Structure formats: structure tokens, C-alpha cells
Amino acid sequence: MQTLPSLQEGHIAVEEKGNQLFPVFVKLNQLRTLLIGAGHVGLEKLNAIIGNSRQARVTVVAEQVLPAVLALQQKHPYLTIKQKSFEPADLEEVDIVFAATNNSELNEQLRTVAHQKGLLINVADQPALCDFYLGSIAQKGDLKIAISTNGKSPTIAKRLKQILNESLPNELEETLINMNTLRQSLDGDFAKKVKKLNKVTEILVKPRKSFWEANIKWMIWLASILLIGTAGLTLWNTEPAFQHFLINIDPLFYWFLGAGFVFAMIDGAIGMSYGVTSASFSLTMGLPPASASMAIHISEVLSNGIAGWMHYRMGNVNWKLFKILIIPAIIGAVLGAYLLSSLEHYSKYTKPIVAVYTLILGGIILMKAFNIKRKKAEQKIKKIGALGFFGGFIDAAFGGGWGSIVLSSLIAGGRHPLFSLGTVKISRFFIATLSSLTFFTMLGGKYWEAVVGLIIGSALASPIAAKVSNRISAKTIMVAVGIIVMAVSLRSVISFILKLI
Template identity: 75%
Template sequence: MQVLPNLSNNEIAFSEEEKGNQLFPVFVKLNKLRTLLVGAGNIGLEKLTAIVNNSQKAKITIVAETITDDVYALIANFPQIKVKQKSFDVSDLNDVDIVFAATNNTILNEEIRKLTQANGLLINVADKPELCDFYLGSIVQKGDLKIAISTNGKSPTIAKRLKEILNEGIPAELDETLQNMSALRLTLKGDFSAKVKRLNKVTQNLISPKKSFAERNIRWLIWLTSILLLGVIGTTLWQTEPEFQTFLIHIDPLFYWFLGAGFLFALIDGAIGMSYGVTTASFSLAMGLPPASASMAIHISEVLSNGIAGWMHLKMGNVNWKLFKLLILPAIIGAVLGAYILSSLEHYSAYVKPIVAIYTFFLGAIILMKTFKIKKKKSDQKIKRIGLLGFVGGFIDAAFGGGWGSIVLSSLIAGGRHPLFSLGTVKISRFFIATLSSLTFFTMLGGKHWEAVLGLVIGSAIASPIAARVSNKISAKTIMVAVGIIVMLVSLRSIVLFILKLI
């Protein structure tokens, strides 16, 4: 016979009552209700902000002994909000429909809860789910469309993250569709069933949106472009470079160095979303490659690795196509221009090399700064000049051998863009940038240092599919510290050697 714990009837009733998610979602017209907010400190400000952001005409009475300047600043734009600077008493519940208790006094909050129950009023008590009759969910709003998210009081953080994903994933243009549907609804005739069928047919494209040719065939485009580019380069080298044939038979040990480097740097890039270009550029310069040849090797290897990474992000739905369209064309123009200029200066590589080393040293310092969060506060406003950002990022990436992720991805995230969608979009954009800049380099330079090119191509391609899994096992902060220090030391070595030659 099973022995039950000694629970009171109230405790048994409470556990049964709270079993599962018992919340019933509703949308309340606060502009037609009388709201009481008790507390006007930081907690009260948070509640007040949530209310007026969603119901600008809400009739609110604030009762508090102390009222912060931020609360006064907020209510200045809402003349219907009244303030009573005093202690709460039971008479404040007269002529009230709904109550928010937002003080840092636990005893007072519990007392308000008891009084509201006695008066038949609904109450929300800040940070006390067990005392609440209702919760404030995370809100996603696109015009007249409003989505509320609740976790039954279990994890507001999860609700916040879901809000960020939906805010980024739901296009603002959906409100225009909503208005058009409202206008269409007013023109429909017939019974309820006929109207529903007509509206369902019109909105079918929302769940099965028509995709462009590029979106439908991006996977095949990536693979076909990669195979054609590598095929053209391989065939050209075989026909024009006798040493290339010899290399395939008697592999230069340098190939293995670049094979390992490509694999390692691609894993690092997969873990932190950046640094493949800067780490590979630093390594290539240290191994004696001229800047233009180093950048060519880097970008040819990025075609396949970024094609694979971009395709994987595409399958996971991490690509923001609107952002991609704004980014891609200026980025390609910048990359081709950067590759052309750097290739034109190949004969002056002895002087270009220290400039590139200074740049990579600077990027290494930036990586360290990001690791320890020595940066500006994240902006609430999304970055607007996407085209200019793409052009600058593409140019610097090609001209200096790397920096696309460090510049573009960091700027997008710092400017308020969602990290996941920014990473996916930057990765798939980089595939096209690498392809066009590689063609420019190869046209200008021909087949040079192919042992480095092949090593990076194969190494990075092998690493790409497993980079995401490895990144979950290793601390990103540890990786960034190591990368920053190594890049700065290798770059500093190149700078010092150049100075010693001048002396």
C-alpha cells in the first residue's frame, strides 16, 4: 500500500490547481478599464512602460510615496495618467478595475493582494507569480498584429528570446497585408462558411510563401558555383603549370601546413562566427606568401567552406533575405575592387606586407576587446546603411585578406540585428563575395602558391560541417583570447622583420 505525504486539503487543492498550464490567453482593452499602479520606482517604471507601450490611452492612477524622475518623464506624454504621491490605503481600490502591485515591499504587496481579492479585483504582483491573477507576456507587435508570449511564469528570459526571434522573423510588411485583409473582409458576401473559405484561400501564401528562383535553388547554385570555380582553376593549373602536375605527384610539405591551418581556422571561425580571414592572413604572411597571393588562397578556400556553412544556415532558416539583398551587391563590388587593387600591387608586396600586418594586428586587438566586452553599448536602433557596410566590409576583406566577419557581423549585431539571422546572412553572403574576389585574384595573378590554396580549400571544407558541433564543446571566450593574442604576435613579428630589413 502506497503511503501518501501528510498534506492539508488546501495544499492538495493548490498542487492540483497549478498542475499544467492553466492560463487562458486574453487581450484586455485597458483603455476602457480603470487601472491602479502601486509603486513608482524602477519596478513601477517597468510595469508602467509595458502598459503604455501596448495601450497608449490606458487610464492609470499611480499611488506611491516616492516617484522617480523617469516615471515623471514617461507620464508627461500621457495626460490621462494621474499621480497620487502618498502611502497606499484600501480607499485607493475604489473605482478600480485592475491592479498592478510594483513595490519592493513584500509585506505590502501581499497585503494589496488580500485586499484586491476581498474586493473582487484582478492583480499582478511584480516577480511573484504565485500572487498573480494574470501575467504580462512578452509582446511582439507589427502594426495591428500583436502576439503575446507567456511561459506560465516559469522563465521570462525564454519569453524574451522568443520575442527577439519573432520580431526579426515576422516582416513589418505583414501589417500591410493585415490592412488589406480587413478591407477585403468588408467586401465579402455570403454566409460565414463561404467567407472563411475565401479568406483562407487568400492567406494561403502566408504559410506557403512564393520563393524567388534564387531562394528555391540556392543549394544547387552553391554547389555548382563551387565545383565550376574549383574545376576551372584546377584545369587551368594542370594545363599551364607543369609544376602543378609535379606537385600532385610529389606533394610539397607546405601543403600539409596549410591543410592543418585551414582546418583549425575554419573550426575557430565556426565557433565564434569570425576570424578565419585574419588568422589565415597572419599565418600566410608568416609562411612567406605575398599579400595578394595570401588573399587569393584565403578567398578560394572560402568558396567551398562558406558555401557549406551558408547552405546549413539556410536549411536551419537563419537567413534574412531582406538583409541579404541589401548587403550582397555593394559587398561584391567592394570585394572585386579590393582584389583588383591588391593584385595590381603584387610587385610591391615587400611594402604591402607590413601594411597588411598592421591591419591584422589591429583586428587581433579588436578580437581581444570583444572578448572582454570593451566596446560600446549595444544600440536599440538597427543599423541603417547596410549597403555602405557591405561595400566597406567586402573591400577590406579582399584587400587585406580578411575582416568580413569582424567588420560586418559585429556591426550588424552591435546595431541591433538579431545575432542568429545576422550570422546566417553574413555566411551565405560571404560565399558570393569569396567567389567573385577569387575570380578576380586568379585572373590577375594566375596560378601561384597552389600548395597553400589546395591546403586551405581541403582543410576548411573538412572543418565546415563539424565546426558548429565543436563550437558547443569549447568556450568561445577562450578561443577569442587565444586567436587575438596569436594574431597580434604573428603580425608583430612581420612588422618587426620589415623594420629590421630597413635598418
Template identity: 80%
Template sequence: MLPLPNLQYNEQPLADTGKGNQLFPVFIKLNQLRTLVIGAGYVGFEKLNAIVNNSQLAAITVIAENIAPEVEQLKHKYPHLKLEQKSFETDDLDDIDIVFVATNNATLNEKIRTAAHARSLLVNVADQPDLCDFYLGSIVKKGDLKIAISTNGKSPTMAKRLKEILNEGLPAELDTSLQQLNVLRQSLNGDFAQKVKKLNQVTASLVSPKKSFVETNIQWLIWLSTVLFIASVGLTLWNTEPAFQSFLIHIDPLFYWFLGAGFVFAMVDGAIGMSYGVTSASFSLAMGLPPASASMAIHISEVLSNGIAGWMHYRMGNVNWKLFKLLIIPAVVGAIIGAYLLSSLEHYSQYTKPLVAIYTLILGAVILMKAFNIKRKRNGQKIKRIGILGFFGGFIDAAFGGGWGSIVLSSLIAGGRHPLFSLGTVKISRFFIATLSSLTFFTMLGGRYWEAVLGLIIGSALAAPIAARVSNKISAKTIMVAVGIIVMVVSLRSVVLFILKLI
């Protein structure tokens, strides 16, 4: 047997050299140990819950003078749980491997800790970190995947909050991935070099996965849509050249109003990630634009911004292509139909205008609800009818000037879809919806209200580079409350004016 090397240790105390959390993380097989819990009140019930939720087969003895009804109910669910209603005695530590103390008697806690250490037992004492040999961390569990969070006893509230974030952010499908990796691991034979070679062959497809037609040609689809859009605008300008030249020479003051509005609305959208469509629609109606022309101006101004945003999400891998394929065709069809119907009713704008105002009034209320975190209960199940959602969202967005994000993105997230991938998919889908609905508006209406169109385009473009910086300095909740109130007031004004005309 080879002699051990002469190890040199730093004789300086650990307390003087250690920085940060000095706890050593371990995962204990409580199912193979004999566990003692002393105390069966509310805190004892919490300790028991933490133990049995992670180690259902653990042999646990509970000793307490008073046993809460909740602890009694656990006995029926976990037969390995043994309850003894009596006072603690040092002999209770015999044949025990690990101890949890949950009493409100500090003297008794100290006595239990001393007796347990005399038997070389590890002890956890509730709400007394100085008496603990180990802490119970907040646990995130996805099947066989388990993550423990420790704040070194400094802030249990922060640990619980981090647990909530991870539980929501980590998909349940991680356990499936873990099981498949385990099967792969068990199937590898041979020495270490052979296993590595085989593993490289198997995982090569993960590095360079086979892409679908949409994934492979997305950039060409974006370019094709852009070319069609520019060609349509150019054709419209050619047919209305005198009118467009007149607009450039004699710029209507309305242009400056929309320039400022586009800048402000884009800043708001950059701060809270929504409301560009609804604010622009409310403003356009208040400025006297017919609903179809207002929707056309909004969608044209959104083509460039959503194209850039969608491309960035594509480059960062934030697009769920399966979701995109289910969403895009129904959404585009719905948007084209909505744009066509709204354009066909342009001569009846005095009747469609109040309908759009009522819609924006509702969206204003939705923004206020989001600001104050008023949410509907989630059922935990992913939304299934993606095509219907896409068609409805595209139709409403084109017919009423906005709402794609408010309807589709919020529905996907509320239905259990991952927020980041939902956002990336909705953004890149929005580019095609804005482009094709704009083409429909151009075909039906021709070039109208250039002052509104160019004002929104230039204003939103000027706001884009600085929106992120400004948004960091302003409370998102404050902006959402202000936007919600303004949208509701402006929309309500349009509805009231329509009613007064009828009277």
C-alpha cells in the first residue's frame, strides 16, 4: 500500500478565511435512515411535510406532548410515520440516525442538541440556526431532477421566492430528458474511450439538428415578405405620385402629432412590452382617422420593428418552431380577412369607429389589470387550440388596430407556455401578420393618410434605440397604470361622442 503524501494544512481558523456560504451541499438518503422529529405543532408539520415530500419511504418517529390534527392526517398517508404523544427523553435518541427539532422551548432544544451530539447525531433545530448542524433548503423538484437552494440561514423568504421562480421557469419535460440520458448512459459499453466516441456520435445530431423547412428558409420568407411589401408601397406611390409629392411639399401638421405619438407609444411599448397597438389605435381614432386607415398606419409602422425583433429572437434561438407552424397560417388568414372586412367598411367608419373604441376600452382595462397583477386562475394545462387562437388574434389585430400581443401572448403564457419562447414566436409571427395585413390595406385603400403613416414609422424608429435605457429608469407599473387610464378615457370619449350624435 502506498504511503499517503504529507499534506500541509493552513492552521488559520476557517471562520477567518472562509467567504460566502460555507455549507457543504449533500443529498441524504433518508429512506435508508432512522429519523426522529421532536415537536408536532405547525413548525413540526412543516418539517414533516418537507421530509415526506422528498423521501416518502422514510422511517420517521414523531415525539410530542401535543400532536396537531394535520400531523395525525399524515399518518394515514405515510404508514412509515410513527407518532408518540409524550415528553422527550434522552433514551428516545437510541437507534436514531438524524434528528429534527421543532419545539418552541429554547431550553429543551439546547438539551436535545447536547444529548444528540453525545451520540454523534446530526441535528436541525427550527428557527435557531446556531444550534443547527445542517439546514433544510428550498427544494425544486422535476421528477428525478432536484435542486436545493440555501441562503445560509440568512433569508428563508428569498429561498422560497427563488424556488417559485425555478418551479415556474423549468419545464416538467426536463425529467423526460433526464430519463432518456440515463437510458443512453446505460446503453454505452466498452472502456472509457469507446464510451466517449459513442457518446459523440449520438449527440452529434443535437449540435446540428435537422431543421424543418420553415426553420431553414425563415430568412428567405422574411426577405420575400419585405420585397412584396416594398413593391406594394412603391406601386401605390407610383399611382398616387402627385398626391404624395404634394404631401412632401405641404406637410400637414397632423404629421408632427403622429411623429410625437409614435415616439411616445414606442417608448411605452419598450418599457412594458405591450400596448403600442392599443395606444396608437386610440390616438388615431381621437385624431379623426377612420378605423381602417388607423389600422393600416399602425401595421405599416410595426413591420420594421417586428421584423428586427423577430430576427433577433430567431438568432437567439427563442422561437418554438412547432408552435410557430401551428400559429402562423391561421393568424395570417385571420389578419387578411380582418383587414379586408375593415377596409370594405371604410365608408361606414362612423359605425365601426365606436366598435373599435369599445375594444380599446376593454384592452385599457386589461392593461390596468396587468399593472395591479390581477390574474385569472391558471389550470396548469397548456392551451391546445393554437390555430383558433392564432386566427382570432390575427383577425382582431387587423380589424381593430391592435391586440395581437395582448390576446395571443398572454393566452399562451397563461396556458402554461414558456414566456421566453412564447414571446419569440409571437414576435416573429407578428412580422408576417403586420406585413400581409398592410398589403391588404394598401390593395383596398391605396395611399391615404401619409401624415399618420410616416409619423408613426419615423417616431417609433427614433424611439427604438433609447426605449430600453429610459424604461430602466421608469416604473413599469406606473407606465401601465397611466397608459390604461389614458386609453380608457380616450376610448370612452369616442363612445360618448357617438352616442351623443345618435341622440
């Protein structure tokens, strides 16, 4: 091995100004590491090595070994302990060396022999003998930040590590995973990819907004509600014709207005169940399955359009998956809407079928609430087209289930949750639009009160659902929704059976 050059071998010594260290991150899991010394300092070094690279192959050479070091060997199969005196032969088949002895003469000897072998060495508590230092490390998932004070103040480095660990959000790991997936999906040249990634991460460096900037949308909504409320109250008191109009609206409108608001709030809190809760409620209120599905899908066009657009702007859409999914899904949705509309006259028979379906979905919601999961697939689901057709058909024919069927299947099949969600949401907009057009063409303006009620109610709830969801236990809501949906669906099934008897 070539001997490392040193200042003592004729090189001109240059006075160092500032921190001359070059930060690197070493793949210890791919190197052979030698640690000399197994006392308290050796234990600290060993914990630092293993703590940052659990698969690091480390050989410990020491005459005396602490019980704590021996205990680590039980947990780390790549750790080897040799209780003996150091010999130069121990440096054979080694890539990097750590010295943790309290013998200054031995440490100098170790450095000399390591350099003769062409190896880098770190000597504990003797910076002059070190080729590299171990910095304090702040870590959140795959993010590591190494801190160096050029050996002047390890205490300052530890304090900065503490500050960073406390201030860095725990969600950084999820963000890193999402960013990596986004980076892998980007097309185009390097400049285009950098521009896209800079745009996505711009929020990390934007200055903190003032109270008014951060809450402007809520102030707009508050002002709008006050304006509409004042105008409505004024018209009620001064215009008999307006009062007559409101009184003569079918009460069905007000029921669905409140239901749409509540169901959208639930959907915002737990990310699912708008379709199944709306379908169960619609059947209970006497709507035929086709009319109920029409009302649900028309009310979902706007909300899914907004959600799909937001995912598109954030780069959360897998366009390759979208292209495979969308055409079969639209065909399935239009076919389901057409068949269900054609059977409108047989609603007394289709109602119990839809009720059984919502009963099953209610059970699925309960399973999700208690984390009862099916075994995940080992490979990604490949029959995307068939999945899209089936999901679109069931969604239109039974009033909901696109998310429950397609999104759950994609995630269970190993696809990334964020990109699956974005793709499913933007696909849902086209499915809801075309199935709504099919329903409207076949049925006309039936039960417009229910349709308009759901649209207005869900629109009013959408801007505040996310805020409220942060203050409500998602599990509690899911359990309540699952039980209510199953109870209402079971009631419809039992009622049908009793009529047959």
C-alpha cells in the first residue's frame, strides 16, 4: 500500500485559516472498519458507528472489553470482537481505522502504521492525530445533518444537534420519500427537473406569512357568509315573494343540504366515505338507487375537480398510470350509470342490492378504523385497466366505491400512496362528470332538490373540513360512520326481506 504523504516528508506547511474540513458521508456498510479499544471511549465510538450504519462490518480489538460492548455483539451480527493486544497484522483487509485507547504512545504508533498501510484513522481525543473527525449528527429518517466545529467545541456541536432534532418536523421522512418518488417520475433534461423540484420545495424557504396573509381565505368566507346572511335576512323580512319561495321548496332540499355538509366534513376528516354515507342516506330518504347515484356524482364533480387540480399542481399525478386507468374507468362508469338508470323502474329490487353493497363498505370502514389489514401484495398490481373498469362500474352502479376499490387496490399492490391518491382523485373528476351526464340524460331533472342540496352542502363544508379534521379523532369518526352505515344498510335489507315474507 502507498504511504500517505505528510508535512514532515518535505511538503511545505501552510497555515490553515478557517475550517478546512471537507464534509463527506461514508458508506460504512460497504467498508471494513477496525476499532482499537473497547473501554468507555471505545463504546461511545462503537455506538456512533452502529447507530449511523447498523450493517457496518466492525472488528473490535482490545485487551479489556466492557460488558456493554459484548452486549452489542448479541444485537449486531456484523460486529466481531477480538480480545487481545493490537498487532500490525490486524490492519490487513481493513478500510478505515478508529483508535479509542488512553495510551498516547500507542495512538501515535497506530497512526504511523495506518498511514503506512494507506488507511485513514480517527484517534479519540487527539485531533492532531486524526485524518477525519466524527461530527455531531442530527437525524430525522433519511435526513442527516453533520455538525463540525473543527474540533474546537464538541459541546457547541452537541447543543446544535439538540436544537436541530427538536426543530426538524417528524414528517420530513415522508417528505423525503415523496420527493424521491417525484424525482424518479420526472421527464426532460436536467434543467427542467431542477426547475420542477425547486418549485415543489419552494415552500420550505418562503418567509412566514403574517396573520392576515395566512387567514385571508377564512376572512373572505366569513365576509361572504355575513353578506349572504344579511341579504337573506333582509329579503325574508321585506320581500314576501322571497319568503314564499323558500317556504315552498321541497323539505328534501334542506335535508340533503345538511347531509351534504356533514358527509363532506366526514370525508375531509378521514379521507373517505362520502359516497357510501350519501348513498345510505339517499336510500333511507326514499330516493331510487339511480337518482341517488346521480345526485352523489353531480355533487362530486366540483370537489374532485378541485382536488385533482391541486394534486396536479403539486406533481402528485402518475400520468402513465392515469392513461392506463382512465379509459376503462370511464367506460365502466358510463355503462354502470346506463344500466342503473335503465333499471330505475325496478328500484324496489335494486335498492336491497345497493344496501348490501353499502353494508360491505361500512364493514371495510370499520376494518380500516381498527387497522385490520389484508396481507399486502408482494408485487405491484398489473391489471390496471381491468381494475379501472370494475371500479368505475361499481362506483356508478352502486353510488360510490371508486376510492375504496381502486385506491385501496393500488396501495395494497405496492404503489406509492401519494401518487396513487393524486391519480385516483384526478381520474375521479372525469368519471363523476361522464357518469353524471349519463344519469342526467337518462333520468332528466328528477330529485333536483337532493342534487342541489348535496352540491351546496358539500361546497360549504369543503373549505373548513381540513381544519376541523385536525381536531377530531379520525378513528372515532370512522367507527361511528361504519356502524351507522351498516345499521342503515341492514335496515334496508331486512325491510326488503320482510316485504317478501
